Amino acid sequence: MAMSVLVYTLSAVVILSLCLNAEAQSTTRPCDRNCPCTFNPVCGTDRITYSSECTLKAANCDRANPVTVESTGVCTRGGRHSHGGWRRGGRGGNQGSTAAEEK
Structure with a gap:
């Protein structure tokens, strides 16, 4: 028994x-880091503009505290751009936009 x-x-x-x-x-x-090359910007809660929600999620792969989408479009009021493979004006490349390009 x-x-x-x-x-x-x-x-x-x-x-x-x-x-x-x-x-x-x-x-x-x-973690999926293969994002399509589309420009549909989002502003993260870290005040960084990402080229798409996918690139924001890919950036979260390396973070202990994930960032979420604060708003659609480019961040305003003190935001900055990620280096997520886009440049303002559609010129491509793997660089974020510069201050000169934004003026």
Whole structure:
């Protein structure tokens, strides 16, 4: 009798740990850094303009405290641009816009 209770308990523990592990793996998704080359700017809560919501989310891959979208469009009142692969005026490249370009 004691042996069957022990086997039952161990089996239940193993099954429970397998279920919890599978649930944890299903909620953990790899960070997607492959964003399309589209210009649909958003202003993050860090007051940085990102070329798209996707680039904001990609930047969050390296952060302990994720940034969220504060507003659509370019940040105003003291915001700055990310270096997310766009330049003002549609000239492409991997540089953010400069102060001279904004005037």
